[in-house]
Amino acid sequence: MATRISRRFEALKEENRAALVTFTIAGDPNYEASLATLRGLPEAGADIIELGMPFTDPMADGPAIQKAGQRALRAGQNQRKTLQMVREFRQHDQDTPIVLMGYYNPIYRYGVEAFLKDASEAGIDGLIVVDLPPEHDRELCSPAMAAGLDFVRLATPTTDERRLPRVLENSSGFIYYVSVAGVTGGRAPTPDEVEHAIGRIREKSRLPVAVGFGIRSADQAAAIGRFADAVVVGSALVDCIDKADSSDAGTRAVHELTRELAGGVRSARG
Amino acid sequence: MSSTLAEQFTKGRFTAGPDADGFYGDFGGRFVAETLMPLILELEQAWEWSRTDENFRRELAEYQRDFIGRATPLYYAERLTEAFGGAKIYFKREDLNHTGAHKINNCIGQILLARKMGKKRIIAETGAGMHGVATATVAARFGMDCVIYMGATDIERQQPNVFRMKLLGAEVIPVESGTGTLKDAMNEALRDWVTNVDSTFYLIGTVAGPHPYPALVRDFQSVIGRETRAQMLEREGRLPDTLMACIGGGSNAMGLFHPMLDDESVQMIGVEAAGHGIETGEHAASLNGGQPGVLHGNRTFLLQSDDGQIIDAHSVSAGLDYPGIGPEHAWLHVQKRVNYVAVTDREAIEAFKLCCELEGIIPALESAHSLAHLAKIAGDLPHDHIVVLNMSGRGDKDMASVANWLEEHGDTDKLPDTTVAAAEPGSVDDMQPPHDVAKKTGESE
Numbered sequence: 083m084a085t086r087i088s089r090r091f092e093a094l095k096e097e098n099r100a101a102l103v104t105f106t107i108a109g110d111p112n113y114e115a116s117l118a119t120l121r122g123l124p125e126a127g128a129d130i131i132e133l134g135m136p137f138t139d140p141m142a143d144g145p146a147i148q149k150a151g152q153r154a155l156r157a158g159q160n161q162r163k164t165l166q167m168v169r170e171f172r173q174h175d176q177d178t179p180i181v182l183m184g185y186y187n188p189i190y191r192y193g194v195e196a197f198l199k200d201a202s203e204a205g206i207d208g209l210i211v212v213d214l215p216p217e218h219d220r221e222l223c224s225p226a227m228a229a230g231l232d233f234v235r236l237a238t239p240t241t242d243e244r245r246l247p248r249v250l251e252n253s254s255g256f257i258y259y260v261s262v263a264g265v266t267g268g269r270a271p272t273p274d275e276v277e278h279a280i281g282r283i284r285e286k287s288r289l290p291v292a293v294g295f296g297i298r299s300a301d302q303a304a305a306i307g308r309f310a311d312a313v314v315v316g317s318a319l320v321d322c323i324d325k326a327d328s329s330d331a332g333t334r335a336v337h338e339l340t341r342e343l344a345g346g347v348r349s350a351r352g
Numbered sequence: 353m354s355s356t357l358a359e360q361f362t363k364g365r366f367t368a369g370p371d372a373d374g375f376y377g378d379f380g381g382r383f384v385a386e387t388l389m390p391l392i393l394e395l396e397q398a399w400e401w402s403r404t405d406e407n408f409r410r411e412l413a414e415y416q417r418d419f420i421g422r423a424t425p426l427y428y429a430e431r432l433t434e435a436f437g438g439a440k441i442y443f444k445r446e447d448l449n450h451t452g453a454h455k456i457n458n459c460i461g462q463i464l465l466a467r468k469m470g471k472k473r474i475i476a477e478t479g480a481g482m483h484g485v486a487t488a489t490v491a492a493r494f495g496m497d498c499v500i501y502m503g504a505t506d507i508e509r510q511q512p513n514v515f516r517m518k519l520l521g522a523e524v525i526p527v528e529s530g531t532g533t534l535k536d537a538m539n540e541a542l543r544d545w546v547t548n549v550d551s552t553f554y555l556i557g558t559v560a561g562p563h564p565y566p567a568l569v570r571d572f573q574s575v576i577g578r579e580t581r582a583q584m585l586e587r588e589g590r591l592p593d594t595l596m597a598c599i600g601g602g603s604n605a606m607g608l609f610h611p612m613l614d615d616e617s618v619q620m621i622g623v624e625a626a627g628h629g630i631e632t633g634e635h636a637a638s639l640n641g642g643q644p645g646v647l648h649g650n651r652t653f654l655l656q657s658d659d660g661q662i663i664d665a666h667s668v669s670a671g672l673d674y675p676g677i678g679p680e681h682a683w684l685h686v687q688k689r690v691n692y693v694a695v696t697d698r699e700a701i702e703a704f705k706l707c708c709e710l711e712g713i714i715p716a717l718e719s720a721h722s723l724a725h726l727a728k729i730a731g732d733l734p735h736d737h738i739v740v741l742n743m744s745g746r747g748d749k750d751m752a753s754v755a756n757w758l759e760e761h762g763d764t765d766k767l768p769d770t771t772v773a774a775a776e777p778g779s780v781d782d783m784q785p786p787h788d789v790a791k792k793t794g795e796s797e
Binding site for chain 2: 137138139140141142143144145148152155160161162185186187188189190191192212213214215217218235236237238239240241242245249260263264265268
């Protein structure tokens with residue numbers, strides 16, 4: 083069945099370019115500003131939106147995204163408000179895929195069944211949950227897929243040949259290749275290493291492959307977008323909010339960087 | 353005792369866990385980022401190997417004897433027994449281990465695994481230093497690089513332990529992220545690990561984290577219970593009636609309990625930290641005041657909000673100051689095999705003072721929690737009821753915490769003159785002036 087995610091990748095294949103995937107934290111720096119940021123992202127050039135669910139203990143994230151999560155929590159963000167934010171976004175945009183990304187505990191505490199039902203109704207297309215490897219598919223992956231949500235799996239440089247098939251098996255929507263071993267916002271990957279890794283994944287899966295971690299600039303996005311199906315940028319966008327003098331300025335800065343990055347992926351295969 | 357529970361004893365079920373996926377019933381598991389999964393599976397193999405390899409067992413036993421100083425004594429606490437007027441009380445003296453607590457039992461085992469896996473760099477989290485010191489100690493002994501993550505505030509307040517770690521050659525990295533507590537130190541250690549996964553061994557200090565950590569830490573700590581069992585049979589000709597231990601993460605308790613979990617006659621009590629009282633919300637009692645959730649690689653009981661956000665723990669004893677608990681304890685709680693109770697800061701301090709005065713033993717504040725519960729129940733137990741309490745660590749590290757607490761609560765007759773304390777700056781165990789003190793001094797159990 084065609085989903086927003088699959089339709090988006092089909093359309094980009096026609097355009098012969100990689101998707102730009104943006105990541106920001108829901109509720110950062112507050113609900114209203116975050117919603118304004120979200121609403122402007124498609125026009126600024128985001129093809130797919132990853133929306134982070136804030137968590138007190140984000141073990142796989144570097145300082146930028148940790149701080150963003152804390153800002154959001156301090157401003158009162160929670161799971162229900164994150165779903166509400168997507169509902170409000172969907173009033174004006176029916177096409178841009180939204181993937182929620184985060185950690186398992188806030189979903190577990192909400193109740194998996196209730197969360198999947200509410201997420202589907204809110205117009206969410208997929209989930210990326212950092213601390214649920216395939217060993218725990220019964221927890222959320224299988225129920226999510228049964229509920230019609232894509233469960234996007236992370237593959238990493240440490241995922242060896244023996245393990246890769248298991249990682250790919252129940253992934254849907256796309257594969258998220260974590261380009262460096264480390265936390266978000268760390269060192270940039272070298273395009274050669276990444277291209278080789280993507281080759282390995284493509285031998286075993288027909289799903290589009292997105293690449294993230296350490297990509298900050300239009301040039302980097304172009305270098306990765308030459309061969310990847312999607313380029314994910316998170317910490318650099320979140321930094322815009324951190325550095326801004328006001329929440330409006332933060333929203334503008336996120337959109338401006340998004341436009342630059344969109345230029346990058348559009349020039350990649352020029 | 354219910355028939356179901358009795359049936360489980362005959363099957364030896366309480367010691368059968370974890371299952372192949374690292375679960376104890378619904379608790380445990382491997383909830384980690386994919387980057388760490390291959391390494392965790394590799395560690396699991398090394399752990400399986402270590403359980404049966406004769407050379408490994410022999411070498412471990414040698415270090416336990418010659419480096420740690422095992423076996424630790426089983427000590428008859430005669431004056432407390434008289435004072436409480438009921439049960440006959442023994443202490444298992446883990447406070448007499450090298451570095452002053454049970455932590456080293458686990459560290460020596462894990463560093464042997466690290467060497468086996470070819471890792472040259474050791475990282476660890478520490479609340480206020482005891483696990484950090486034990487880790488730095490074994491890293492020095494085996495010539496490995498050592499990095500300890502510790503909350504920035506704790507570093508400021510715990511200079512003696514920081515100094516110890518540095519003397520032992522470790523690098524101590526202040527953790528400013530999050531709320532700067534033990535859980536944040538653990539987050540930061542996990543971030544280091546995921547970044548340096550090829551070179552680095554993460555030496556977790558308690559029976560938490562992703563499988564196989566809860567099981568392997570338990571295995572290395574179980575020497576406590578095995579010795580206790582044998583010593584008690586030799587001394588009294590029978591098993592103890594009750595085992596008691598304090599619970600932070602739960603490693604000293606698991607070490608004492610596990611070898612006797614299938615002995616039906618042995619009752620077990622785990623004592624959590626109720627801080628200011630569970631009803632105040634300022635406590636560290638994950639089982640008595642928390643809900644199931646997923647953090648640091650495993651499912652267990654956690655202090656958390658309705659939204660699944662983790663809430664900071666509070667205890668006068670930093671060793672108990674962790675918002676979670678080992679998953680095997682969560683399972684034993686649900687199974688009702690172990691009775692988990694909680695005592696407040698005040699009760700622990702009173703027990704601490706009593707132990708100093710009556711037994712000539714300054715207990716760790718952590719261990720004082722189990723003693724505080726014993727004080728509540730011992731008098732009602734018959735004279736032939738034998739209790740073994742795990743004296744998990746010594747209290748030298750807690751001088752500043754206790755002085756601070758006493759000052760805050762107007763109990764000042766034993767407090768040192770600040771000029772006296774200042775006169776001995778060279779002593780790392782020195783009591784700090786009460787106004788400059790540390791709330792946190794211990795370690796996640």
